[in-house]
Amino acid sequence: MGLTPEETLRYHRQIILPQVGPEGQTRLKESxxxxxxxxxxxxxxxxxxxxxxxxxxxxxxxxxxxxxxxQRQVLHDTPSVGRSKTESAHQRIGRVNPDVAVVEYPVRLDSSNALEIMEGWDVVVDGSDNFPTRYLVNDACVLLGIPFVYGAIFRFEGQVSVFGRGDGPCYRCLFRDPPPPEAVPTCAEAGVLGVLPGLVGTIQATEALKLLLDKGDSLAGRLLLVDTLPMEFREVEVRRDPDCAVCGDDPSVTALIDYEQFCGGTTTPLAAAPELQRVPEIDVEELRSRLGSGQSPVILDVRETHEWRISNLGPYGAKLVPLGRLQEIVGELDPDRELVVYCRSGYRSAIAVQQLASVGFDRAINLRGGINEWARRIDPSLPTY
Amino acid sequence: MMPNSASVTLRVPTSLSELTGDRDRIGFDVSTVDELLDRVRNDEPLLAGHLFADDGRIRGYVNLFVNGVDVRLLEAGERDLPPGSVVTIVPSVAGG
Structure with a gap:
């Protein structure tokens, strides 16, 4: 498959690069x-x-x-609001370059569809926005032998690397475990500078083109750190971990797993169902009035120790039991007493309530909005985070 | 900014700066990695809570790089911190 005269004209500035040439451009066309x-x-x-x-x-x-x-997703425009992103992207790409074939997958990747969707691509670019998908993309790419270009952003900072290439490291070599839910806020909670994904994404695109052309030194084995406030680019070395669960010498992950559960911090028999169901809730105002009425419930904080140090309901008798250790102490709790469970903003505690309900705690209730909501509406002297 | 007398700079990402009172660089007058980690445990308990598990090991969702090299990979003889060293915290972030 060669290049047509129109393609030769369209890609002229790229074709005249010695590292690309007509051969490289044809290679891109076939990739x-x-x-x-x-x-x-x-x-x-x-x-x-x-x-x-x-x-x-x-x-x-x-x-x-x-x-x-x-504010940041420049592939889409105002008339596209409400349409599927894949459809919007397809239309926009068609206007940029009608010669590109676009395949839409208007679904969230999960363990049931990832291998089928991802198989056969030359390169994968990870621009996902959550930890379960990131670990899923990593594991699927390692299992399928596809290199992937990693990028992640938060507020003013970004990270870029290439994982799963040859003997290079994978994402799990860098981050062995996912953080507990909400230990790291999402961009929706914490914000992101609109131009940051543009900066990080263009680096990802550059790395993808280099992989396809097999030119230059890829970021495999290096993690590029982008910090836009001081405007610094730094890099650190990332090595393949021989003990890595998926790409190590004796891998324990040889097929896709349940990534929602993996990233939920619970691997015990008490583990939550993959989809979080609605659980009984209590409002912070209601809890406050309950605390002063002589009907004080038992209060359980399912965050991590360092979060407890930031803010807690210890003065009201709250007890700290990180979510991952709930099973260990469940025998010490009285299922007949009302139990109010809280975390940072209500997600982990909902998982905890669901777990407790599954073992007979019918009076476990989730504190809606968590300790941060308590800090905002009841006790402004407490910091939010 | 770090004090001028500090020999080692700890770089804190914005995702964790709420744990350090919004400081993105903290200076420490130390000469080894282990001294640095002890000082972080003592002087920055909130940050230490995010970095270290109860058994004292660095958590699996955060990394410390000493002059660009993962602290977990440093051999016993490589744990000195020459003046001017930069120790970078690399956190898990998932935004896209």
Missing amino acids: SVLLVGAGGLGSPVALYLAAAGVGRLGIADGDVVELSNL
């Missing part, structure tokens, strides 16, 4: 890249890879375009 996420990072990656002439782009994203996305 394929799967983008996981068509959000902040996926936007510049999709636009630049399409413009550069990558022949086939897959877009996996189960979300619809929201107005609050447009």
Whole structure:
């Protein structure tokens, strides 16, 4: 498959690079890249890879375009609000370069569909926005032998690397365990500078093109740290971990697992169902009035020790039991007493309530909004985080 | 900014700066990695809570790089911190 005269004209500035040439451009035309996420990072990656002439782009994203996305997700525009991101991306890529074949996957990747969707692509670009998908993408790429370009952002900082390439490290070599839910706030909670995914995503696109062309030194084995406030680019060395669970010498993960559970911090028989169901809740105002009425419930804090040090309901008798250790102490709790469970903002405690309900605690209730809501509405002297 | 007399700079990412009173660089006058880790445990308990598990090991979702090298990979003879060393905390972030 050669280049048509029109393609030769379209890609002229790239073809005259000695490292690309007509052969490299033809190689791009015959290559394929799967983008996981068509959000902040996926936007510049999709636009630049399409413009550069990558022949086939897959877009996996189960979300619809929201107005609050447009501050950074430059692939989408105002008329696209409410449409699926894959459809919006498809249309935009078609306008940038109609020669690119786009494959839409308007679903959230999970263990049941990931291998089927990801198999056969030359390179995967991870622009997802949550830990379960990141570990899923990593494990699937390692199992399928596909290199992937990692990028992640938070507020003013970003990280970029290439994982799963040859003997190089994978994401789990860098981050063996996921953080407990909410130990790290999401961009939706903490904010992100709109241009940051543009910066990090264009680096990801660059790495993807280098992998496809087999040129230059990839970021495999290096993690690039981007910090826009001091405007610094630094790098650290990442080595393959011989004990890594998925790419190590004796891997324990040889098939995809339940990543929601893996990232929920619970692997015990008390583990939550994959989908969190609605659990009984109590409002912070109601809890306060309950505390002063002589009907004080038992209060359980399921966060980590360092979070307890930031803020807690210790003065009301709260007891700290990190979610992962709930099973160890469940025998010490009285199932007949009312039990109010809280965490930072209500997610982990909902998991805890669900777990407790499954072993007979019918009077366990989740504190809606967690300790941060208590700090905002009841006790402003407590810090929020 | 770090005090001028400090020999080693600990770089704190913005995702964790709420644990350090919004300081992104903390200076320590120490000469080995182990001295640094002890000082972090003593002087920055909130940050230490995020970095270290109850058994004292660095948690699996955060990394410390000493002049660009993972602290877990440093051999016994490589744990000195020459003046001007930079120790970087690399946290798990998932935003995209």
